[in-house]
Amino acid sequence: MSLDAVLARIDETLPQALDRLLELLRIPSISTDPAYAADCARAADWLVRDLQDLGFEAASRPTPGHPMVVGHGSGNGAGGAGRHLLFYGHYDVQPVDPLTLWDRDPFDPQVQDTARGKVIRGRGSADDKGQLMTFLEACRAWKAVHGSLPGKLTIFLEGEEESGSPSLIPFMRENAAELHADIALICDTGLFDDQTPAITTMLRGLLGEELTIHAADKDLHSGSYGGAAINPIRVLSKILAGLHDGSGRIQVPGFYDGVGELPDAIRAQWQSLSFDHAKFLGDVGLSVPAGEQDRTPLEMLWSRPTAEVNGIWGGYTGDGFKTVLPAEAHAKISFRLVGAQDPEAIRVNFRKWVEDQLPADVTVTWKGHGTSPAGVMAIEDPAFEAARLALGEEWGVPAAYIGCGGSIPIAGYFKTELGMDAMLIGFGRDDDQIHSPNEKYDLECFHKGIRSWARVLARLA
C-alpha cells in the first residue's frame, strides 16, 4: 500500500530530514529585532529553495516587514478527499535573552540524549520551524515514493508571528484569491499529552480594558483628608470585588450571551481525557480550581469565559510608607471569550456596569485595548473526523478535540479574511520551553509529526 511506502521512506530518511531542520534552525530569524532582518530574509529564501526542490512554485514575497513565503503545488492526488489544502506555519523565532540561561548557543542546534528521549535543542525547534518542517518532510517523502505531491497544496509561511503579525491581514487581503483553498492546516499547537494527538477546535477570544478611577483633583494627605475624602482605591477595589459572585460567575449584565453549552460529544471526550487537574495546578503551586464552581478545570480553561485583573496600581508603591490619599487608581482587565460572545457588546456592558457603581464625586476614564472573538472550528466538516482518524492511526489513541485557553488570532483570520475554515494540528509538548531558554522539540514529535501529516494527506488530499 502506497501510504506504507511513504511512512517507510519517512523512517529511512529521518537523518536527512533532521539535517535539513538543523540547517534552518541555524538561521537566527528573530523577527522582533531589526538587527536580524537579513536573517529573516535568509530563512525565507532557504524555505523557498526547499519548496522549489519539492516541486512547488514558490517565492519570497515582500511586505513592509519580513517576507511571506508562498508556494503552490499540485500532484496526482493521494486518493483522499481531494481537498485543496493550505498549510500555515511561521519561520520567525522568539528572541533568546537571557542568553546566560541557555545551556548552549540557541542557534547552534543539537540533537541531545535526555532521560525522556532524544530532543532537538535550539531556538525555533518547536516554535515553529520544527513543526512546519514536519509538513514539508511529509510532502518530500510522498513525492519520493509517488513522483508527485499528494494533491493541490498551498504553503503559506509567515515571518512576523512572534512580533504581532503586522503584515498578515493586509497580505491576506491583497492576495485573497491566490491564498484561497478548501481548508487551512495550521501547525503551531501541541499534543494533548505526551502520547495523545490533538486537534484544537476552540480558541478563546480576548477583550482588554484599562480604567482609571478619578476622585479628588489632586493627591491628598490622609491625615488632613482621610475619612472625609473618598479614596479611589477603595472604589476600584469594590468594583473589582464584585466582578465575580461567590460561585465564580461574572456579574457584568449580558456577559454570558452567546456562551453555549459544550456539545455532549465534546464533553464526553474531554472527560475521557483524564486531564490531571492536580498536576496542572500543582506545577504552579496551587491546588484548588478558582473558576466557576460547577465546571471542571478543563472547561474553565477551554470553554468558559473569564474576567481577570492583569494589573492594578494607585497611590504610593515605593519603599517605605507615604500616607497619600491618591487622586486616581488604575486597573487593566482582560476578558477571555468563548462561543459567540461579542467583544464590543461586552465592552459597552462592562463600562456601563462600572459607571453605574460609581459613588458621588467619582468618575472613570477608559482606554480600550484589543479584541478578538473566540474561534470555534467547523468540526462538522468531515475533514475534521478524517484528520482525527489519521492521527489516531499514527499515535495509537484517537486524537482529542481540545480547546485552547489562549487566543491564536491566525485561525480567525483565515475565516474572516479568506472565508476558510482552519484546523489546528501540532505536535509540541508542554515541556518544550517555547519562548524560553533551552527550547527543544522531541525527536519523536518531529518523526511522528511527519508520519502524521502523511496520514492526514492520504485522507484529505
Next chain:
Amino acid sequence: MSLDAVLARIDETLPQALDRLLELLRIPSISTDPAYAADCARAADWLVRDLQDLGFEAASRPTPGHPMVVGHGSGNGAGGAGRHLLFYGHYDVQPVDPLTLWDRDPFDPQVQDTARGKVIRGRGSADDKGQLMTFLEACRAWKAVHGSLPGKLTIFLEGEEESGSPSLIPFMRENAAELHADIALICDTGLFDDQTPAITTMLRGLLGEELTIHAADKDLHSGSYGGAAINPIRVLSKILAGLHDGSGRIQVPGFYDGVGELPDAIRAQWQSLSFDHAKFLGDVGLSVPAGEQDRTPLEMLWSRPTAEVNGIWGGYTGDGFKTVLPAEAHAKISFRLVGAQDPEAIRVNFRKWVEDQLPADVTVTWKGHGTSPAGVMAIEDPAFEAARLALGEEWGVPAAYIGCGGSIPIAGYFKTELGMDAMLIGFGRDDDQIHSPNEKYDLECFHKGIRSWARVLARLA
C-alpha cells in the same frame, strides 16, 4: 498694667523682631540633605546666641544628627500660675525643590504686600522658624519691660523635625531630668481659621501595614491559566472592598475598642465653629463626605478613626497590555487612630481578619510600618482653660479646642518619654504653603502670635 506694657513693647519693636526672623530665615537649614549640615549647625548656633542674649543658659547640644538647642531661664515670675514651662519648636526646614516654582530665592526672605495683607515669604517662615520666634520675641519684650524672664522656662529646639526626628527620643531619654517641666508648649500648628485661635487637643495616631497576597508560585499566562488559577488581585480587591461596610464603618473586629464619644462640650464647640464642609471638599474637587454616615466631616477628620489604602499594585502596570495572571498583589494600608485605640492590638486583629478571608492556596506576608497612638491632651488641666482665655483676649474670639487629622508624634513623646502633658498652640494659616514652594507666614500671625504668647505667659508662668 505690666502685660499692657509688654504688648506695647511688642508693637513698637516689631520691625526689629522681623529683622531677626529674616536673619534666621536666611540660613538654609534643610535637615534631610547632608549638604546643609553646616547650615543646620549655624541655625542652632544663631538660636543659642539669641537665647543667651535673652538671659538663657543655652547651648547647642550634639546628637548623631543635627544639634538640639536647649536653654534654661528663670525670672521673677509673671504673677500667673507659676508653672515651669517647656517650649518646643524646630529650626530645620523642608527642602525647596522644585526651585522653579518659587517666585524668589527661598532663602532670601522678604516681606511682601499681598491682597490679604503683608506676608513674610521664604522657606521656614511658617514651618517653623516664624512660629518659634513668636515665643522668643514674647520673652524678649517681657524682659525689656520687667528686667527678667516671666518665670521658669526651658527652651527645646530640634533640628531634625523635617527628617523624621531620629535623635529626638534618645536625646529626651538621656536628658529626661533636665528637660522635665510642668507642661510643654508646642508651637507648630495653626489657627482654626483666619481669626480664630486654636489649641489642638486631639491628634490622631497612626498604624501602617503593608501586605503581599501570594497565589501561584510564578506569574502565569491568563490564556493558559485564566479561570482555573486564583488571581491574587481578585483576592486583595475582595479584602479591601470589605474593609468598610456600606455606612463607612470599619469591619476589623475590635477596631472601635477605645474609641470614645466626643465630650458634649467639645462637640458643642465644634458645632459652633461653622466649619465650611462644602469649601473644604470643594477645594479638592469633591462634594460628598465619604466617611461614616452619621458623623460630621469635622468629626471624621478629628475624632474618628480611618482605614485608608495608600497604595496598591500588582501584575502589569506599564504601557499597553500584558495578559499576566500575577503571582502576587500588594497594598499599603494606614489606620488613623483616636482615643485609646491600641495600635498593636489593631495590627493583630487586622492581620487575623485578613488571614481568615484567604481562599485555598493563597497566603499573605506582612511588613509592619510605624505606629503611634492617638494623642489626647489633658484639657482638664486648668492650664488649658487659662491659655484659651489668653488667646481669646488677643484674637477677640475664644480659642477653639480642635482636633488634628494628622499625627504629630512630638506631643506623645513628651508624655511617654518625659511624663509631661503638652499643649499645641500655633498661628499658621491654611494657605501658608508649608512643605511647598512660596511658603509664607502672615505678618499679622507673627505679630499677634508674639502678643498671644505674652498673654499666655502672663497667665501660666
